[in-house]
Amino acid sequence: MSTISSGPPPAAPSHEERLLIGGELRGAADSGTFEVINPADGTVLGKVADANPEDMSDAIAAARCAFDETDWAVDHQFRKQALTQLLDALTEEKEELREELIAEVGAPRMLTYGAQLEEPLQKFRWHIDHIDQFEWARRLPDAANRFTNEPTERWVVKEAIGVVAAITPWNFPFGLLLAKLAGALAAGNTVVAKPAPETPWNATRIGRLIAERTDIPAGVVNIVPTSNLDAAELLLTDPRVDMVSFTGSTATGQRILELAAPTFKRTMLELGGKSASIILDDADLAQAIPQALGALAHSGQGCALPTRLLVHRKVYDQVVAGLTQAFQQVSCGDPQDQATLAGPVVSARQRDRIADYIRVGQEQGATLAAGGGVPDRPGFWVEPTLFVDVDNDSTIAQEEIFGPVLTVTPFDTDEEAIRLANASRYGLAGYVASASTERALRIARAVRAGSLMVNGGSFSGGDAPFGGYKASGIGREGGREGFEAFTETKTIGSALALPLS
DSSP states (O other): OOOOOOSOOOOOOOOOOOEEETTEEEOOTTOOEEEEEOTTTOOEEEEEEOOOHHHHHHHHHHHHHHHHHSSTTTOHHHHHHHHHHHHHHHHHTHHHHHHHHHHHHOOOHHHHTTTTTHHHHHHHHHHHHHHHHSOOEEEEEEEEOTTTOOEEEEEEEEEEOSEEEEEOOSSSHHHHHHHHHHHHHHTTOEEEEEOOTTSOHHHHHHHHHHHHHOOOOTTSEEEOOOOOHHHHHHHHHOTTOOEEEEESOHHHHHHHHHHHGGGTOEEEEEOOOOOEEEEOTTSOHHHHHHHHGGGGGGGGOOTTSOOEEEEEHHHHHHHHHHHHHHHHHOOBOOTTSTTOSBOOOSOHHHHHHHHHHHHHHHHTTOEEEEOOOOOOSSSOOOOOEEEESOOTTSHHHHSOOOSSEEEEEEESSHHHHHHHHHSSSEESEEEEEOSOHHHHHHHHHHSOOSEEEETTOOOOSTTSOBOOEETTEESOBSHHHHHHTTEEEEEEEESSOOOOO
């Protein structure tokens, strides 16, 4: 069981409150600010500048100017040098970032050694190195001019898209923002980044380090936290923005498509998930049951977490018994404690939303096997909650709860498992456990999702594309495919030899 750490809390990091616009660290034009809340106890941690539409327009203008009037898009070696400076600066302040993430996100400390902090830094390095490895120009076979019959040299070249709006959520804010910056900047684009208002400080820290510790030209990166919807939507409607890279809910993704359509912006959308984890009758239950607790990581606030468990009926009772016991031993604990898996949820609004889903699950006939309560203490908490005998068509099995709630549903055959897994509007990730690699891979290939993990294997890495099928998004982030998503393709034919390579 997770316990409250008895040692003294680490020293609070120094937070950055200012926007970064056009290379200048500054407050909002109207001096507006908003508060940053600690989800673990509900106290006010501090404040940050609250950009208004004028600030956002300034940031877009700065990014447009930097793309159009500097060599950032075409000087590959300079980009490598400047991005390496940023990575070095982030690495030097890694421990301050760690404490900041635990405070503003409620991220359990253990997760900062993975997806919340350490892994994003490793992935950033891959993107820097990929600048040299990417095929910026590719020669096609020569062709004859259709009118003169003279030989024509033909090339396909990759170029940066232009100004990218990077819009990130609150659950893994540093990792998701760094992933967007890595791909967009390494490919030669300029960026206007809007972090979630719940978790802005990791982004403003990046802004300060860019301004003070790197040679990244003014305007190439702009960090603009805002609670103002009109300011945020400028990124979707302003014709000076060429691409929107968004991670967040499917509902917001739909809104982005609507607003971006009139100006034909490229969109990369990494959206919701309701990922199915399949435990077959030959699975190693000693491994599979603890892995199912991954649904509770960061109190379930992750789009690719295995929140929908499908279990073969032959081992269903064993799995339910094991999970019930395990859930009863996992508490929602202090995120500062290294042993905590499930910390607070991000806000009172999110806590109440999760509690509503738990109520609906009970009303629709699912069996509440563990948890389900809302602890009466400062901060925003929901007990790790296990529902069993869940109808796959029910609300809690179909909708993204984004909380520490796992549903368990039985199946009888491999074909039924595949059908149940695919009977969802989402298709972000999936998990399969089986003693037979051949059997597990057959099911993994049949599940319509962007990332599959077999027997605890991990796909994660800077070189691995991530994204979903169906309502889980459009496009991929990371890897060669994600890098290329931040580029435009141009074909050139010339009767004279071209100096391309």
